[in-house]
Amino acid sequence: MKNPPIYEHLLQKLVRVYEGGLDPGLTDFQMPAAAYTDELQLQAERRLLRALPMAVAHVSQLQTARSCLVHDALGVPIMVTRDREGELHAMLNVCRHRGTRLVEESGFCKLRKGFHCRYHGWTYDIEGKLLDVPRQELFPTLDRNEYNLISLPVTERFGFVWVVASPAAEYDFDAFLDPLQPDLGPLNLESHVVFRRATTTARTNWKIVMEAFLDGYHVRHLHHKTVGPYFKDHRSYSELTGPHVRAIVGRGGFLEAAASGSIDDIRDIATPTYVIFPNTIFVAQPGFVSRATAYPTALDEIYWEHDLIIPEAPTTEKAREHWEVNYELIQNGVFKGEDLWVCEQIQKGLRSGANEFLTYGIEEAPIQWWHEELTRRIEAE
Ligand code: FES
Ligand SMILES: [Fe+2]
Incomplete structure (x- = not known):
């Protein structure tokens, strides 16, 4: 597939991050730990989720x-x-x-x-x-x-x-989804199929989970046993598109490959990742996509649903095995075994008093944008 124009834009932005660092206007920040343990807050969040696509x-x-x-x-x-x-x-x-x-x-x-x-x-x-x-x-x-x-x-x-x-x-779906048209439209996902749906629960607050997918900082640390090696010396770039977050993370050798100027598909050298506001994670992997949604079912529990979406149903045993390996790596290795796992580890210490505030660096800035959007919408309800 030829790069849609939005990928060219992300490519340029990410090259700039590799060469000159993140936007100097970004600052580090904090979030009160109490935001994850407040029952009334959760009720407001669940009401908001029921009012959004x-x-x-x-x-x-x-x-x-x-x-x-x-x-x-x-x-x-x-x-x-x-x-x-x-x-x-x-x-x-x-x-x-x-x-x-x-x-x-x-x-x-x-x-x-x-x-x-x-x-x-x-x-x-x-x-x-x-x-x-x-x-x-x-x-x-x-x-x-x-x-x-x-x-x-x-x-x-x-x-x-x-x-x-x-x-x-x-409901005005277009107003909500149009900002994603440049990204999701050209992928032609209408003609794809779901290889498998995974559902699971995790003992963690849903906002901790969303933060894990708005964070380009952790990839080579948390995921060092799975996909981390593909992201050697990675950098990430993020921006808002409407209420959603559009991001890209470079893989090993990104800058050299980008400089060669012959990238047909950006997914060969970097991974575009989205948070479709407020609770859906969309990852454009090389050759397939992941759509995962984290639903809060309690203050400290989520229901997780992940569809691994592939271009066509496998017709040979070899093709089926190929997708099986990818499913195992992404769902059980990366998402459940690492991202959801670390969120459960955070949850266990949330009420300990160790951190009155959680602290975020500038590569975690999309977390702040996402919280601001959430607060704005809840207050407007
Ligand atoms: S027919 Fe449905 S509750 Fe009576
Ligand atoms: Fe992760």
């Missing part, structure tokens, strides 16, 4: 008619379906009669028709429209049109299915 699936996972995803990580029971005309629908997984959960299991499933409530037998079609109320004469004032499942805003963009977990007629 979440990439809950890759389109290939909800491609066929009657496919369905049941997703509970936001603390709201969400269902996403694809109807026979190819339209997506998102709704709450809650019967409108007395509130029974309609599809019990979380995860992907295939619907036969629509939804049938086990309690009193109300049925809904795949779009959430109420079809049948057994013995409807028992509800002399009920208007069936007012008892469809509660719908949520949903759209497809960049090959992902985005849902907002707050009931509303519509």
